[in-house]
Amino acid sequence: MELELLVKQFQDKNHVAFEKLYGMYHKSIHGVVYNIVKDTAIADELMQDVFIKAWHKADTYSSKKGRFFTWILNIARNAAIDKTRSKAFKQSRKNLNTDYFVDIIASHDNLDNSTDAIGIKTFVTQLGEKCKAVIELLYFKGFTQKEASEELQMPLGTIKTRNRNCIQQLRDMVL
């Protein structure tokens, strides 16, 4: 399988493989950290840090632990959350705006005019409040199922099935 090979080459410090993986995921990583820090420049820097870190920690990844994307997504969320906890960051953004990913996506004018982009924009504007909240917490903020259930005051199982439905809608739009 191609991805598996790519990851394997990446773990062998193959620059070409790394560049490919970067091309596949860097926008997502940037989107996730931006959604947390809400600052383009900081997000730029964090995204770079995330990939550099992935490069150095490449040998710690194992497909047994999960998907490569999931692995790097975790690194990104942790880095971004660490950043928001830093003193300098807190001082610089006392009133961090509370936009969710939906607001960010909906307010973008500069999305490339691909069908994906249009689909996603349509998706988020049509998305129910519960869906927005679940996706925000599980994918952007890295909440566990349990944490999300407490945050949204929903039963554990409901989080799971609702999330499944929401992602299903997204797939219908973009895939």
Next chain:
Amino acid sequence: MDINAYIESGILELYVAGKLPETENEEIYQRLKQHPELLQEVEAIESAVVKLTAAASPRAKGYASIKARLNAEDSKVVELQPRKTNWISYTGWAASILLAAGLVWTLNQNSDLEQELQTADIENQYLETQIEDARTDLAATKNLLDVIRDREIIAVPLGGQGEFATSFAKVYWNKANNTIYLDGEGLPSAPEGKVWQVWSLTLNPLTPTSLGTIDDFNTDDNKIFTIANTNESQAFGITLEPEGGSVSPTMEQLYTLGVVNTES
């Protein structure tokens, strides 16, 4: 195992989100290996999430931005290059030093010139004063010349008397305005405590009338003195008298005497 029920449970979405316990992750990994349709499902979920998260990025930099950082890290031994002489920097500094020196020099020149200008101004003023003085002198001299040339003037030479034969004087008498101009150039300076006294004389009988003493004789430059004379003088004489003058002339000290030539 019911594959569809497993898919519908939503566990795979959580798997992609990455917050399942490690044991569960490994379990799923094994199932993905066994059931390609599960892997397909996971890939679809992942693909959708990748697109969604990417859409939340206002912009993202290309690989080039990170490649530079990686390359910098990869080249572990950084060769120390001999420092290149930075000619641009040096010439820059040299130019600015030259410029600064030039400015200082110019400022100095300027203050020197200002000082010279001031000196020239003072000299100018001094010269102007001299010219002014010369003009005044010239005017005075012209005035004197005019007086002497006047048709109405009677010139009376006063000759030296007795032991004072070397002395002489001249009187220019303007009857019209009752003034005499005495030219005392031929008289010595009056000794201390003494003063020249001018007399108007009538001859028959000999009657002297004092026309006054010349107190500033020694200090006067041109030795020409203007004296009022309303008398019908027939002669003029000058005697050396004690300071303050005398009522009548001391004849032993009569230095010069001249008779008015009435015929002229």
